[in-house]
Amino acid sequence: MRTPSETGDEPVVRMRGVHKAFGSKQILRGLDLEVRSGRTLAIMGGSGTGKSVALRHVIGLMEPDAGSIEVFGQDLATVGPAGLARLRERMGYVFQEGALVGWMNIHDNLALPLREREGLSEAEVRPRVEEAMERVHVEGAGAKFPSEISGGMKKRVGVARALITRPELVLYDEPNAGLDPEISRSINDLIREVSDTLGVTALVVEHRVECIERVADEVLFLHEGRAHVHAPTAEFFASQDPRLRAFLGPSSTAPSITSS
Ligand SMILES: Nc1ncnc2c1ncn2[C@@H]1O[C@H](COP(=O)(O)OP(=O)(O)O)[C@@H](O)[C@H]1O
Ligand SMILES: [Mg+2]
Incomplete structure (x- = not known):
């Protein structure tokens, strides 16, 4: 340190x-x-x-x-x-009230900032989303919706979303x-x-x-x-x-x- x-x-x-x-x-x-x-x-x-x-x-x-x-x-x-x-x-933020978008699956929630802010193609988005899911240890959850995962997992996805733009x-x-x-x-x-x-x-x-x-x-x-x-x-x-x-x-x- x-x-x-x-x-x-x-x-x-x-x-x-x-x-x-x-x-x-x-x-x-x-x-x-x-x-x-x-x-x-x-x-x-x-x-x-x-x-x-x-x-x-x-x-x-x-x-x-x-x-x-x-x-x-x-x-x-x-x-x-x-x-x-x-x-x-x-910068990336993980807010108390930082809920995921309910009607989007985890993959799309994570892809959102990349699509909106960086204008990446789908071919570029996919590996970034997969890398982010691995980083927070929620591999394989991409097709699930926020309502289908636990509170702890939602927090992890929130962290992944904050990090996906490499702040x-x-x-x-x-x-x-x-x-x-x-x-x-x-x-x-x-x-x-x-x-x-x-x-x-x-x-x-x-x-x-x-x-x-x-x-x-x-x-x-x-x-x-x-x-x-x-x-x-x-x-x-x-x-x-x-x-x-x-x-x-x-x-x-x-x-x-x-x-x-
Ligand atoms: N946008 C706002 N308008 C009016 N009061 C606010 C606003 N944001 C925060 N406050 C008030 O400022 C104080 C500190 O809020 P906050 O920073 O959320 O506290 P905490 O330390 O618990 O995070 C609280 O009394 C809150 O009601
Ligand atoms: Mg507070």
């Missing part, structure tokens, strides 16, 4: 002093966030603290009231619609929400495997400590709209910050933390 000083490159995502309010509700209050190339940053924080809002800013689906966001070194405030579209082609940056918003622990573990293993084999940069919103320990190089604790703690994973879970300790609760002072 690389450390920032070893990679030495510019961050893939850099948010500086980002503020965002909805009406009178201040959600982000000066959020600073950076993730460097090839690294996986987990974002933790209470429900409704603005984790999904932060991810939406990275994709340019929301604009900050103040502060700046750079993705791949480009300032989202000045790239323009065409520039933003080009940046988005380099450099992947955003996962609670990829394990609603999954039982065993399936969560296999999704985590998948996220880790994808990061290691494809070298992608990732932002993962997650709250289960064991998931974060598995997938993240570093963790950011979002509290009152700011990065209250941001540290390498082992250091993060060893932190004595009182607010972080209160959030994590007594059970997660686990001395078993290993830094891999």
